Amino acid sequence: MAEPDPVARLIFDEAGDLGDVVLVVDDLDGALASAAAARGARVLGACDDVRDEERLPAGTTAVDLTNEPDLSEVRTVLWPLPKAVSAVADVAEVLAARCAPDVVVYGGGRDKHLVHAMNDALGASFAEVSASRGRQKSRVLRASAPTPPVRTWPRRAALTELDVEVVAYGGVFATTTLDRGTRLLLRALTGAGPSADRGDERQRASHQPPPGGPVLGRALDLGCGSGIVATVLARLGWDVVACDSSAAAVASTRLTARANDVAVTVQRADGVPSGVRDLELVACNPPFHRGTAKDSSAAFAMIADAGRALRPGGQLWLVYNSHLPYLPVAREHVGPTRIVQRDPSYLVICSTKI
Ligand SMILES: C[S@@+](CC[C@H](N)C(=O)[O-])C[C@H]1O[C@@H](n2cnc3c(N)ncnc32)[C@H](O)[C@@H]1O
Structure with missing residues (x-):
């Protein structure tokens, strides 16, 4: 059994008597679920990331918060809080x-990751929110008395520069906005120029589907987030698979594709889903953190995965913060690599599988 970290220990201590049915949200190593089960509770586990879900201890019932789960018996929620306030707000709405009705939510975090907006995010769905005393640079926010539920997530927005309607849950990267790196990747993929004004015009033009044209080939949006890249590629005529390890991301991508009336096959997976092979194109804006910690290991694994899933001659298009050491990794795992776009912060590289 994994040793609980200081945040998990504080959550557990603050919760005290757990009651019969406990929901653990985003248990990073299964420690909270194991500790609750050891106290005799029936444990439900809601993990946004499939890697966390796979580490839930045997006997835990996995639930998906994006899919109207039955939580009616849950009176205690143990929750290492995510960094994004939008994710806290979204999950709080579902819990409330x-x-x-007498549920108590114990959401904990390191002091450096807790911001006052998280109290407000919890307070939008619970009438009572208070903070514990700090311990080992960590703290717990206790929320109770759920208020009449108002569901405000997933949210939608029109990305006029792409002519795309984006739909996103609160835990998704960039939620309903277009990340700068993603914008640069799309400019590179669609042949639009780097100048904002000229680029936007040309990009709009190039986002039209080829009239009656052939399918361009099989493409993968690896780590699809809200599904913007998948949607643009599908509109261009690619046969698109989109995948992400996050439940909120795959649910968002399905909604974004539907909102734009394009067909995208969406799968939740750690890296490239098994069976997705012989690709002509992989597009990826890889993650730079895992939970609250900076971590490039998933990005390295995704580049290697892309190399295995491409057919000879197929291409990986990758955007990343230019200080990161991804170019040699792409060259090693995929093949010859060139820089196709850059701005002061980001690089887009294209690697061709040999
Ligand atoms: C920087 S975001 C990019 C999202 C989206 N493609 C965009 O450009 O807006 C990286 C995405 O990778 C996903 N991700 C992280 N680790 C992953 C893994 N091991 N396998 C698949 N997806 C992963 C994250 O959930 C996140 O949605």
Whole structure:
């Protein structure tokens, strides 16, 4: 059994008597679920990331917060809080709407990751929110008395520069906005120029589907987030698979594709889903953190995965913060690599599988 970290220990200590049915949200190593089960509770586990879900201890019932889960018996929620306030707000809405009326939520975090907006995010769905005393640079926010539920996530927005309607849950990277790196990747993929004005015009033009044209080939949006890249590629005529390890991301991508009336096959997976092979194109804006910690290991693994999934001659298009050491990794795992776009912060590289 994994040793709980200081945040998990504080959450557990603050919760005290757990009651019969406990929901653990985003348990990073299964430690909270194991500790709750050892106290005799029936444990439900809601993990946004499939890697966390796979580490839930045997006997834990996995639930998906994006899919109207039955949480009616849950009176205690143990939750290492995510960094994004939008993710806290989204999950708080689900908990308030679906848990027992006398539920108490114990959301913990390192002091450096807790911001006052998280109290407000919890306070939008719970009438009572208070903070514990700090311990080992960590703290717990306790939320109770759910208020009548108002569901405000997933949210939608029109990305006029791409002519795309984006739909996103609160835990998704960039939620309903267009990340700068993603914008640069799309400019590179669609042949639009780097100048904002001229680029936007040319990009709009190049986002039209080829009239009656052939399918361009099989493409993968690897780590699809809200599904903007997948949607643009599908509109261009690619046969698109989109994948992400996050439940919120795959649910968002499905909604974004539907909102734009394009067909995209969406799968939740750690890296390239098994069976997705012989690709002509992989497009990827890789993650730079895992939970609250900076971590490039998933990006390295995704580049290597892309190398295995491309057919000879197929291409990986990758955007990343230019200080990161991804170019030699792409060259090693995929093949010859060139820089196709750059701005002061980001690089887009294209690697061809040999
Ligand atoms: C920087 S975001 C990019 C999202 C989206 N493509 C965009 O450009 O807006 C990276 C995405 O990779 C996903 N991700 C992280 N680790 C992953 C893994 N091991 N396998 C698949 N997806 C992963 C994250 O959930 C996140 O949605």
